[in-house]
Amino acid sequence: MAGNDKRAGGVRKTNKKGSTKGSGGQSRRSLRGKKATPKAEDRVYHAKYKAKKQKERRDSGRQARKDPSTQPELVVGRNPVIECLHAHVPATALYVAIGTGNDDRLSEAVHTSSERGIPVLEVSRDELDRMTGNGMHQGIGLQVPPYQYAEVDDLIQRAQDSGRPGLVVVLDNITDPRNLGAVIRSVAAFGGHGVVIPERRSASVTAVTWRTSAGTAARLPVARATNLVRALKQFQQNGYQVVGLDAGGRHTLDTYDGTTPVVVVVGSEGKGLSRLVGETCDDILSIPMAGKVESLNASVAAGVVLSEFARQRRVRG
Structure with missing residues (x-):
């Protein structure tokens, strides 16, 4: 008989004979459904959670390096x-x-x-x-802190509010923040309304730029354009002449009229203007030079052109 079986599996667990009336709800609670098990990557003690956090830190670091x-x-x-x-x-x-x-x-x-x-x-x-x-x-x-960039529209509006013909410099392939700072300083000195730089593959306004500009970056807006060609076309639609600087230009600084609203596009000393930017320009302008000097530093070239345009505007005044 089961009650007299001496094996471990047959031992009666209670001295009370017959069926029990209930368990006091203990069995019901033990059978109650539980919430869904969290994913492994969401459990703080799991290796996958640590791996996820490490990936997030790496991605955050990459993002900071992409756009410092x-x-x-x-x-x-x-x-x-x-x-x-x-x-x-x-x-x-x-x-x-x-x-x-x-x-x-x-x-x-x-x-x-x-x-x-x-x-x-x-x-x-x-x-x-x-x-x-x-x-x-x-x-x-x-x-x-990070520099607060303007929009191209802001520069166009700034020129309209000044009552003077717009004068803006656009930088193409300029990666040295000191060149950017020197250009900002020249644009401010000769009455320009702002500078435009591309969002990628370009120097940005850093502390080095601030120092080189001698603080003028606080007074002159710098805009960032996601697409430089589109930004140039926006200026053209608002009545600007877009002039690129290149040694092989069909116009020279001596003969060009810089008294109308104008955008001066400056490329790097080594690469010059990129192809699409050069094709978008209305004119290509060269700076007459003596001797065997083939090109000027970007900030120097921008300063020379801005100085001449400022002189022309004073004379027409």
Whole structure:
């Protein structure tokens, strides 16, 4: 008989004979349905979760490297920081490593930042090493926010509001931020209304650009165009003549009338204008030069043309 069986599987678990009336709901609770099991990548203890987080960090780093202009920039070194402050770069914080030896440059940086309402923050040297990616910061770093770019429409409207014929410089294949800064400075000096750069494969407005422009980047708008050819056609539709600079141009600076609304397109010294940009230009203009000099630096060429156009406009005045 089952009740008398001495095997482990046949032992009665209770001394009470007969059927039980209920389990007090314990069995019902144990049989209740549970929520769906989370995916492996959503469970913090799972290897797939760690792999997902690592991928997210890598993707974030790649995005920052793709477009560094969308990230705050940290200018390091005492002389560069002082230069940025003199150029009135719109900094958001000055970081000073704890225990950094004081000198006149550090004192000036701290004093100037305090006067302008720029927070001065003390951090450990290890933290500043991590922020800059190296230990060559001399104990000081100035944080510069991403530059706020304008649109092509903004430049056209700015020229209309000024009551003067529009004068804009478009840069093609310019990758040196110092060239960009020098062009911004020249455009501001000769009464231009702005600069246009392509969104990709181009120098952007960084702290180096700010320093080279001597602060004029704060007063002159710089627009970014996703498609340079489309931007040039937009200017043409608004009555601008688009003039590209090239040594083989059929016009020279001596004979060209720069008193009408004009866009000056400047290519790099090595590559010149890209094919589609050159084909979009209304005219190609060359700068007369003596001797065997074949080309000028982009910022120098832009300055020469802008100076001549500004002279013509003063004479016509």
